[in-house]
Amino acid sequence: MKTFKLVALSIVHGENVEKLDLQDGLIINREYGKENWLIEALLPKENPEKYQSILENKQTVHVQATISKPTNDPASFEAVIRNVAVMDERMSILFEGELFRRNNNYPEKLLESLVESGFNGDELLQAFKEKINEKPVLQKSK
Template sequence: MKTFKLISLDIVENDNSVEVPLEDGLILNKEDEHSTWLIEAYTDLSKYDYFKKIYETGREIIVEAVITKKDNAPAYFQTRISSLQKFEQHISVLFQGVLRRNKSDYSELLLDNLIQKGLQGEALLNEFKEKMKSKPKLKVKDS
Protein backbone atom coordinates (compact mmCIF):
# COMPACT_ATOMS: atom_id res chain seq x y z
CA MET A 1 0.00 0.00 0.00
CA LYS A 2 1.25 3.49 -0.89
CA THR A 3 0.03 6.75 0.64
CA PHE A 4 0.18 10.20 -0.96
CA LYS A 5 -0.84 13.73 -0.02
CA LEU A 6 -4.06 14.93 -1.70
CA ILE A 7 -3.47 18.48 -2.97
CA SER A 8 -6.81 19.22 -4.65
CA LEU A 9 -10.05 17.42 -5.41
CA ASP A 10 -12.89 18.17 -7.81
CA ILE A 11 -16.09 16.23 -8.45
CA VAL A 12 -16.74 15.97 -12.21
CA GLU A 13 -20.43 15.93 -13.10
CA ASN A 14 -21.56 16.20 -16.72
CA ASP A 15 -19.90 19.37 -18.06
CA ASN A 16 -19.28 20.85 -14.62
CA SER A 17 -16.78 20.30 -11.89
CA VAL A 18 -17.32 21.05 -8.21
CA GLU A 19 -14.20 22.08 -6.32
CA VAL A 20 -13.89 20.52 -2.88
CA PRO A 21 -12.08 22.96 -0.55
CA LEU A 22 -9.61 20.71 1.26
CA GLU A 23 -8.60 21.21 4.85
CA ASP A 24 -6.51 18.06 4.45
CA GLY A 25 -6.53 14.91 2.37
CA LEU A 26 -4.85 11.59 1.65
CA ILE A 27 -4.94 9.16 -1.22
CA LEU A 28 -3.95 5.52 -0.91
CA ASN A 29 -3.12 3.04 -3.63
CA LYS A 30 -4.12 -0.27 -2.03
CA GLU A 31 -2.12 -2.17 -4.67
CA ASP A 32 -4.65 -4.98 -4.50
CA GLU A 33 -5.93 -7.29 -7.25
CA HIS A 34 -8.74 -4.82 -8.07
CA SER A 35 -6.39 -1.79 -8.37
CA THR A 36 -8.37 -0.04 -5.64
CA TRP A 37 -7.64 3.50 -4.49
CA LEU A 38 -8.97 5.22 -1.36
CA ILE A 39 -9.29 8.99 -1.26
CA GLU A 40 -10.05 10.81 1.98
CA ALA A 41 -11.07 14.45 1.81
CA TYR A 42 -11.32 16.42 5.03
CA THR A 43 -13.40 19.43 4.04
CA ASP A 44 -15.78 22.14 5.15
CA LEU A 45 -19.06 21.24 6.86
CA SER A 46 -20.93 23.26 4.20
CA LYS A 47 -20.42 20.37 1.73
CA TYR A 48 -22.18 17.82 3.95
CA ASP A 49 -25.62 17.92 2.25
CA TYR A 50 -24.01 17.73 -1.21
CA PHE A 51 -22.03 14.60 -0.31
CA LYS A 52 -24.89 13.07 1.71
CA LYS A 53 -27.12 13.04 -1.41
CA ILE A 54 -24.41 11.30 -3.44
CA TYR A 55 -23.68 8.85 -0.61
CA GLU A 56 -27.33 7.91 -0.08
CA THR A 57 -27.90 7.15 -3.77
CA GLY A 58 -24.72 5.07 -3.95
CA ARG A 59 -24.01 6.37 -7.44
CA GLU A 60 -20.59 6.41 -9.02
CA ILE A 61 -18.85 9.73 -9.48
CA ILE A 62 -15.70 10.81 -11.25
CA VAL A 63 -13.20 12.70 -9.12
CA GLU A 64 -10.23 14.69 -10.36
CA ALA A 65 -7.35 14.57 -7.90
CA VAL A 66 -4.01 16.31 -7.85
CA ILE A 67 -1.55 14.28 -5.82
CA THR A 68 1.68 15.19 -3.97
CA LYS A 69 2.50 18.52 -5.71
CA LYS A 70 0.35 21.32 -7.13
CA ASP A 71 2.30 21.08 -10.42
CA ASN A 72 1.33 17.45 -11.05
CA ALA A 73 -1.24 16.64 -13.72
CA PRO A 74 -4.61 15.62 -12.30
CA ALA A 75 -5.62 11.97 -12.15
CA TYR A 76 -9.21 10.84 -12.69
CA PHE A 77 -10.87 8.17 -10.57
CA GLN A 78 -14.22 6.42 -10.89
CA THR A 79 -15.45 6.22 -7.30
CA ARG A 80 -18.26 5.75 -4.83
CA ILE A 81 -18.45 7.35 -1.41
CA SER A 82 -17.86 4.57 1.11
CA SER A 83 -18.00 6.70 4.27
CA LEU A 84 -19.21 10.14 5.29
CA GLN A 85 -18.38 11.40 8.78
CA LYS A 86 -19.63 14.66 10.26
CA PHE A 87 -17.57 16.58 12.84
CA GLU A 88 -18.19 19.94 14.53
CA GLN A 89 -16.84 22.13 11.71
CA HIS A 90 -15.68 19.64 9.06
CA ILE A 91 -16.58 16.41 7.33
CA SER A 92 -14.52 13.46 6.22
CA VAL A 93 -15.50 11.92 2.88
CA LEU A 94 -13.95 8.58 1.97
CA PHE A 95 -14.09 7.62 -1.70
CA GLN A 96 -13.22 4.17 -3.01
CA GLY A 97 -12.56 3.56 -6.67
CA VAL A 98 -10.24 2.88 -9.54
CA LEU A 99 -7.94 5.03 -11.62
CA ARG A 100 -9.37 5.86 -15.04
CA ARG A 101 -6.18 5.39 -17.00
CA ASN A 102 -7.72 6.57 -20.25
CA LYS A 103 -8.59 9.87 -18.56
CA SER A 104 -5.35 10.39 -16.66
CA ASP A 105 -3.16 11.64 -19.50
CA TYR A 106 -3.54 15.37 -19.11
CA SER A 107 -1.59 16.22 -22.26
CA GLU A 108 -3.94 14.15 -24.44
CA LEU A 109 -7.01 15.70 -22.83
CA LEU A 110 -5.57 19.18 -23.29
CA LEU A 111 -4.66 18.58 -26.93
CA ASP A 112 -8.12 17.21 -27.69
CA ASN A 113 -9.69 20.23 -25.96
CA LEU A 114 -7.61 22.69 -28.02
CA ILE A 115 -8.35 20.89 -31.29
CA GLN A 116 -12.07 20.93 -30.45
CA LYS A 117 -11.74 24.72 -30.11
CA GLY A 118 -10.47 24.83 -33.71
CA LEU A 119 -6.83 25.60 -33.02
CA GLN A 120 -4.21 24.33 -35.45
CA GLY A 121 -0.63 24.87 -36.55
CA GLU A 122 1.48 27.44 -34.68
CA ALA A 123 -1.51 28.70 -32.65
CA LEU A 124 -2.20 25.16 -31.43
CA LEU A 125 1.44 24.61 -30.47
CA ASN A 126 1.72 27.92 -28.60
CA GLU A 127 -1.55 27.44 -26.71
CA PHE A 128 -0.60 23.85 -25.85
CA LYS A 129 2.76 24.94 -24.39
CA GLU A 130 1.13 27.72 -22.37
CA LYS A 131 -1.64 25.46 -20.99
CA MET A 132 0.84 22.68 -20.12
CA LYS A 133 2.55 25.20 -17.82
CA SER A 134 -0.63 26.62 -16.25
CA LYS A 135 -2.57 23.30 -16.15
CA PRO A 136 -6.15 24.63 -16.28
CA LYS A 137 -9.00 22.30 -15.34
CA LEU A 138 -10.41 20.35 -18.27
CA LYS A 139 -13.81 18.83 -18.91
CA VAL A 140 -13.77 15.05 -18.95
CA LYS A 141 -15.72 13.08 -21.54
CA ASP A 142 -17.10 9.72 -20.51
CA SER A 143 -15.70 6.68 -22.25
Protein backbone atom coordinates in the same frame (compact mmCIF):
# COMPACT_ATOMS: atom_id res chain seq x y z
CA MET B 1 -0.55 -0.28 0.08
CA LYS B 2 0.94 3.11 -0.68
CA THR B 3 -0.26 6.32 1.00
CA PHE B 4 0.14 9.83 -0.43
CA LYS B 5 -0.74 13.35 0.67
CA LEU B 6 -3.85 14.72 -1.06
CA VAL B 7 -3.29 18.41 -1.91
CA ALA B 8 -6.34 19.19 -4.09
CA LEU B 9 -9.64 17.52 -4.96
CA SER B 10 -12.33 18.34 -7.52
CA ILE B 11 -15.57 16.75 -8.65
CA VAL B 12 -16.19 16.71 -12.40
CA HIS B 13 -19.76 17.40 -13.56
CA GLY B 14 -19.67 16.92 -17.35
CA GLU B 15 -17.49 19.76 -18.59
CA ASN B 16 -17.59 21.65 -15.27
CA VAL B 17 -15.03 21.10 -12.54
CA GLU B 18 -16.05 21.85 -8.93
CA LYS B 19 -12.94 22.48 -6.82
CA LEU B 20 -13.51 21.38 -3.24
CA ASP B 21 -12.19 23.41 -0.30
CA LEU B 22 -9.82 20.66 0.82
CA GLN B 23 -8.40 21.24 4.29
CA ASP B 24 -6.48 17.97 4.52
CA GLY B 25 -6.52 14.57 2.92
CA LEU B 26 -4.90 11.27 2.09
CA ILE B 27 -5.03 9.01 -0.91
CA ILE B 28 -4.20 5.31 -0.65
CA ASN B 29 -3.34 2.97 -3.51
CA ARG B 30 -4.75 -0.33 -2.29
CA GLU B 31 -2.76 -2.20 -4.98
CA TYR B 32 -5.54 -4.69 -5.75
CA GLY B 33 -4.71 -5.12 -9.43
CA LYS B 34 -7.65 -2.92 -10.62
CA GLU B 35 -6.20 0.50 -9.74
CA ASN B 36 -8.35 0.60 -6.58
CA TRP B 37 -7.82 3.71 -4.43
CA LEU B 38 -9.21 5.22 -1.23
CA ILE B 39 -9.43 9.00 -1.00
CA GLU B 40 -10.19 10.70 2.31
CA ALA B 41 -10.95 14.41 2.12
CA LEU B 42 -11.35 16.69 5.13
CA LEU B 43 -13.66 19.53 4.08
CA PRO B 44 -15.46 22.40 5.81
CA LYS B 45 -18.87 21.33 7.12
CA GLU B 46 -20.82 22.78 4.19
CA ASN B 47 -23.73 20.92 2.65
CA PRO B 48 -23.04 17.44 4.08
CA GLU B 49 -26.49 16.42 2.77
CA LYS B 50 -25.13 16.59 -0.78
CA TYR B 51 -22.50 13.94 -0.04
CA GLN B 52 -24.89 11.88 2.10
CA SER B 53 -27.34 11.81 -0.83
CA ILE B 54 -24.61 10.62 -3.21
CA LEU B 55 -23.72 7.90 -0.68
CA GLU B 56 -27.32 6.78 -0.14
CA ASN B 57 -28.08 6.74 -3.88
CA LYS B 58 -24.86 4.81 -4.58
CA GLN B 59 -24.00 7.33 -7.31
CA THR B 60 -20.70 7.22 -9.12
CA VAL B 61 -18.80 10.51 -9.24
CA HIS B 62 -15.78 11.54 -11.25
CA VAL B 63 -13.11 13.10 -9.07
CA GLN B 64 -9.71 14.59 -9.79
CA ALA B 65 -7.08 14.28 -7.09
CA THR B 66 -3.78 16.13 -7.00
CA ILE B 67 -1.23 14.10 -5.09
CA SER B 68 1.87 15.18 -3.14
CA LYS B 69 2.51 18.62 -4.70
CA PRO B 70 0.12 21.28 -6.05
CA THR B 71 2.19 21.43 -9.25
CA ASN B 72 1.45 17.77 -10.11
CA ASP B 73 -1.22 17.02 -12.71
CA PRO B 74 -4.42 15.68 -11.13
CA ALA B 75 -5.26 11.99 -11.41
CA SER B 76 -8.84 11.17 -12.43
CA PHE B 77 -11.00 8.58 -10.71
CA GLU B 78 -14.46 7.09 -11.03
CA ALA B 79 -15.51 6.79 -7.40
CA VAL B 80 -18.30 6.10 -4.95
CA ILE B 81 -18.63 7.62 -1.51
CA ARG B 82 -18.16 5.02 1.23
CA ASN B 83 -18.60 7.23 4.29
CA VAL B 84 -19.60 10.74 5.34
CA ALA B 85 -18.47 11.69 8.87
CA VAL B 86 -19.72 15.05 10.10
CA MET B 87 -17.81 16.65 12.98
CA ASP B 88 -18.18 20.00 14.79
CA GLU B 89 -16.73 22.25 12.08
CA ARG B 90 -15.58 19.81 9.41
CA MET B 91 -16.58 16.68 7.60
CA SER B 92 -14.64 13.73 6.28
CA ILE B 93 -15.66 12.20 2.96
CA LEU B 94 -14.28 8.76 2.10
CA PHE B 95 -14.25 7.91 -1.61
CA GLU B 96 -13.34 4.55 -3.13
CA GLY B 97 -12.41 4.71 -6.77
CA GLU B 98 -10.76 3.33 -9.82
CA LEU B 99 -8.05 5.29 -11.63
CA PHE B 100 -8.72 6.66 -15.11
CA ARG B 101 -6.09 7.66 -17.61
CA ARG B 102 -6.35 10.53 -20.03
CA ASN B 103 -6.82 9.56 -23.66
CA ASN B 104 -3.65 10.21 -25.73
CA ASN B 105 -5.56 12.22 -28.33
CA TYR B 106 -7.36 14.40 -25.79
CA PRO B 107 -6.05 17.74 -27.17
CA GLU B 108 -7.32 16.90 -30.65
CA LYS B 109 -10.75 15.84 -29.36
CA LEU B 110 -10.99 18.97 -27.23
CA LEU B 111 -10.09 21.23 -30.17
CA GLU B 112 -12.60 19.47 -32.41
CA SER B 113 -15.32 19.87 -29.77
CA LEU B 114 -14.61 23.59 -29.34
CA VAL B 115 -14.67 24.24 -33.11
CA GLU B 116 -17.97 22.33 -33.38
CA SER B 117 -19.30 24.54 -30.56
CA GLY B 118 -18.63 27.60 -32.70
CA PHE B 119 -15.40 28.91 -31.19
CA ASN B 120 -12.83 30.50 -33.50
CA GLY B 121 -9.92 32.94 -33.42
CA ASP B 122 -8.93 34.34 -30.02
CA GLU B 123 -12.04 32.87 -28.37
CA LEU B 124 -11.00 29.41 -29.55
CA LEU B 125 -7.49 29.87 -28.17
CA GLN B 126 -8.79 31.11 -24.80
CA ALA B 127 -11.37 28.30 -24.49
CA PHE B 128 -8.73 25.71 -25.40
CA LYS B 129 -6.31 27.03 -22.76
CA GLU B 130 -9.02 26.93 -20.09
CA LYS B 131 -10.32 23.46 -20.95
CA ILE B 132 -6.95 21.78 -21.49
CA ASN B 133 -6.00 22.64 -17.90
CA GLU B 134 -9.19 21.12 -16.46
CA LYS B 135 -8.03 17.63 -17.44
CA PRO B 136 -11.43 15.87 -17.40
CA VAL B 137 -11.92 12.14 -17.06
CA LEU B 138 -11.82 10.57 -20.50
CA GLN B 139 -10.59 6.99 -20.56
CA LYS B 140 -10.61 4.16 -18.03
CA SER B 141 -7.19 2.59 -17.38
CA LYS B 142 -6.69 -1.05 -18.21
